[in-house]
Amino acid sequence: MRFWLPQATTSAAEVDYLILALLLTSCAILALVFGLILLYMIKYRAGSGIDRGVPGEKTWRMEAAWTVGTLLIFFGLFVWGADLYVRLFQPPSNALKIYVIGKQWMWKIEHQGGQREINALHLPVGRPIQLVMTSEDVIHDFAIPAFRIKHDVLPGRYETLWFEVNEPGIYRLFCTQLCGTGHAEMFGEIVAMSAPGYQNWLDQNGAEETLAKAGETLFMRYGCSGCHGGNGAGGSQSESTVPAPSLTGLYGSPVTLIDGSIITADDLYIRDCIVLPDTRRVAGYPPLMPSFAGQISAEDLLKIIAYIKSLTPEKQL
Amino acid sequence: MPEASLTHEFQYSSARHQAETAISGMWLFLATEVLFFGALFLTWIYSRHWNQAGFDAGARRTDLAIGTINTVILLASSFIFSAGLAFIEAGNTRRLIQCCAIAWLLGIGFLILKFGIEWREDFSKHLFPGPDFAINGPLGGGARIFFVFYFLGTAVHGLHMIGGLVLVGWIILRARRDEFSFRYYTPVCVVGLYWSFVDMVWIVLYPLIYLVGRGP
């Protein structure tokens, strides 16, 4: 039996303070409401004989007072919650990215070095971790109560959350969006370790190749190099006669679409180009890119994206 | 019902009270219909935003000729029904019946063109978003969604048209039984409002289906 929840991250305590403030405000208001009701139930019961005097006519002063009062308190709570929320979902740029794929009914975790886990996530304490998450089928939700953080995990989109663990330990991971029969079975463990412990774990569970290297193999196997050329140089400079945009330096740079809008090429953009090319048509190129929807698994997509990202020099990112 | 006695239901204070209430009721009902179709149109426009090329590819396969003729038919039908209303306001039951009959026939014409001819043509061209959908390739996904909205929108509109035709038919029957006069024609007003509304829904459907995205 447990009545407390560990505060395992730098922001967990902040969330708890906000919840505590909400609790105290609620208790104060409830005390007022219950207190007055009980008082009136006794003092003004029908047979009590107390002189009620004449009921007051001017009610608007009281109305204005408690309306303004509640508005001010609520506004204060809003600002507090909003500020913390924005910080909870804006990861620092130096965060260590780890990839999460939810599917019925398990969590698949991929570290950048190619290490893979199921229903477990090993990570180092003391540095910001950013999870990039997607689903293979329905909407799930990746929730770690001890970190006071969760976010839905959607098919066809990449969602992100971040945290910095400051207390090594093992913490519960739950799926918190109804996803079918195995919803309650989709739990796991977050294993937070010291930095050397984490490095050890990475080495012991080392994969043969990094995500980017695996992605390069897939890039050729799926025929991407046929139009985008070896090294993703783009059709115009390769042997292919098909006009295809160059992928070198693409990740992180702005792209102009046919409707004139300019967006930054991030993980989701590249994914959409592969799976839903019709929705991401680049200005100046005919609609020749075939859709790979249903042909490339979510994990392979992550690897290909990791490869394409590696085509952008570090300093440009 | 003879003209002399204008009775009203027991909860109303006068015939006029009842008439005005019936008309307000129909306006309120039409407001709910605006939200019903509005949700569809909003979803349509939102989906088009993310699938523009596919939607346009689908739109180009629609039959502009039939669509335009149908629009003219519905506008005429609505206008003629309103003419019928003007006639009964002046006490002319015969003209009311004639106008309603023409409006009714025009409505039937719309249904025949839309479902008997156009839909049949669409199915034979494999435009129904089922397993043998005609448009493939990168634009196929968006085109499919376009045709989802096309079939759903025209089906729901068609159901409303059938309801409207039943109502117009009911007006014709009552008029033939001499139930309307220059003093009492509330049902004609109420049905006229509904019939015009069904027309207005089509006026939004027409550009969404046939015009948007058809350009060069």
Next chain:
Amino acid sequence: MSEVVIETPGAAASYLANGVTLRSWLLTTDHKRIAVLYFGTITFFFFIGGGAAALLRYNLILPQGMIGSAETYNRLFTLHGVVMVWFFLVPAVPVTLGNFLVPLMLGARDLAFPKLNLLSWYLFVAAGFVVLYALFAGGVDTGWTFYTPLTSAYTNGHVVATAVAIIVAGFSSIATGLNFIVTIHRLRAPGMTWYRMPVFLWSLYATSVILVLATPVLAMTLLLLAFERIFHIGVFDPSLGGDPLLFQHLFWFYSHPAVYIMILPGFGVISEIVPAFSSKRLFGYKFVVWASMAIAVISFLVWGHHMFVAGTSLYSALVFSILSFMVAVPSAIKVFNWIGTMHKGFIRFDAPMLYAIGFIGLFTTGGLTGLFVAALAADVHLTQTYFVVAHFHYVMVGGMVSAYFAGLHFWWPKITGRMYPEMWGRAGAVIIFIGFNLTFFPQFILGYLGMPRRYHSYPPEFEVLNVLSSAGATILAMGYLLPLGYLTWSLFYGERASANPWNATGLEWQTASPPLTDNFVSTPTVTEPPYNYPPPEVVHRHA
């Protein structure tokens, strides 16, 4: 002191006695009889939904789940949600108390469209048959929220049938709402200005506005979902170019205002009962009235607070959060006004008042916990856990169901012509209050500790709180079964009621108990403000 004369031509002419055949009931257009027909129907659904709830709490006694099958559990909570939302809470007060009282309170003889009223009952019954078929022929396991793509492509349940049932039930409620709005605008008795209407009518007016504007959006959303499921196309399915978040926006655009459809009539009931049992004018009448209208408007602007971790933008989250805090303010205003009404009143503690006081306490608790989930960063931790489950049960069950029972007891003499046994009534109110808190308060703690909702089994550290909650549920169940017993008993053996047993104001208390079919022998004229305590003396004249 003025007096009012009530014609009571003997019990033979009351609306209950006016025709005893089944046909006279099934083809009635009398709003009072339709209210009674509805009452039977929603009571039936209340116990179906309640039975499902009992099984859910039974299952959660053990961490591994007593029932053992996740599939069954998922179907049970979906049944519970669908039935309780659309077949109990949304209709409850409007179709029973509303149908019965709206014309009476207005001084009218019936609603504006009596035949439409009967049609709405038949639509509701038809919807009921379809939903019973769907839910018992295998059921649905997606939750009452039907999120895609789970619902459109990944479940085997009877989704389309359930969607059709809800759409038809929606048409029924649109018809009721339309009827109320037109009636309130057009059939008020002479002298009954808007500001002389009891708050119950204003609340039903606000409810009806939401009903007619929000429900059609739900109908179209479910239609699109059904289409997607049948034809495997992708409006909401990302693998086919669709957007699962679009479904959530459309669904919650209806479902958030829907919760105000559920609670606003309850506010109206409490606003009638507290003045009656304090023998005092409602404090701040105009503020209470405009707070109801404000809730109706703002309720359409907060749906995004169900999606703070769903993948919407930070910007939209900020907007929805501030608006969600705003929508709490009018409710707070009402609570303070009810308490202000009790101040310097002459308070009696009959069952309706006990339920009403319970409502104020439980609703305020639930409403305050709404602030927790409106606060963005707190919501991230608390959403999708038992905290939210506790929050909405406090407002919906602790609040709305208590208000429904309060109204039922208050107007029981008027509707049936009989008094219920008062001691049993008070006992029921107390048992429900205690059982409710024992059931749902532990769930706030469970939620904070991280127990997710919609789980058929759970980690062992949550066991004690779950057992407590299930034990409380047993008491709550007894509390709900008690009125079923003594109210039925009172129909046959209860003391016959006078026209105004509570000495309350309002035109409905100036008719016989039960009223004549035509409500008033002659149309009343209103010259007094509402809640003009003490009410005029009643003189009975036998024709």
